[in-house]
Amino acid sequence: MIIGIGIDILEKKRITNINNKYGYFFEKKILNNIEINQCKNSKKKITNIAKLFSLKEAFIKSLGTGFIKNFSFKKIKIKHTKLGKPIIKKKNIKIYTSISHEKNIIIALAITKINN
Incomplete structure (x- = not known):
């Protein structure tokens, strides 16, 4: 059962x-250590941070909870497949994700489904 769809759009x-x-300090607030290391070695550091930020926002919107107590951006861990597809894994839920960008605009989508 789909519990929510979240979309986020932002200017880089x-x-x-x-x-x-x-x-x-900003990076430490929204990214975990693995994400920080991935971004710092990239020529597109700001674009990558913005994409991760946007996807985390979309995921929170898909849950429909906002940022509840003891939940933060850092607790949302985004990994990538070998082909670059972003993945968020959480217990008992499936999250379908997509990120796209064009010059200065980034858009992210998350669809959250409870596993039955």
Whole structure:
């Protein structure tokens, strides 16, 4: 049973401005250590941070809960398949994801389904 669909769209400039102001503190707030390491070695660091941020937002929207107590961006772990597809794994739920970007706009989609 699908419990929710979440979509997020953002301008990369928003993440650029926040990252310029807060730098590593911002990254530590929204990314886990694996995601930080993946982004820091990339020529497209800000784009990658923005894509992860947007997908995490979409996932939270698909749950319909908002950020409840003791739940944070860092607890949402995004991995990628060998072909680059983003994956979020949580117990007893299946999350279908997609991210796309064009120059300065990033869009992310998450569909959350309870496993029966």
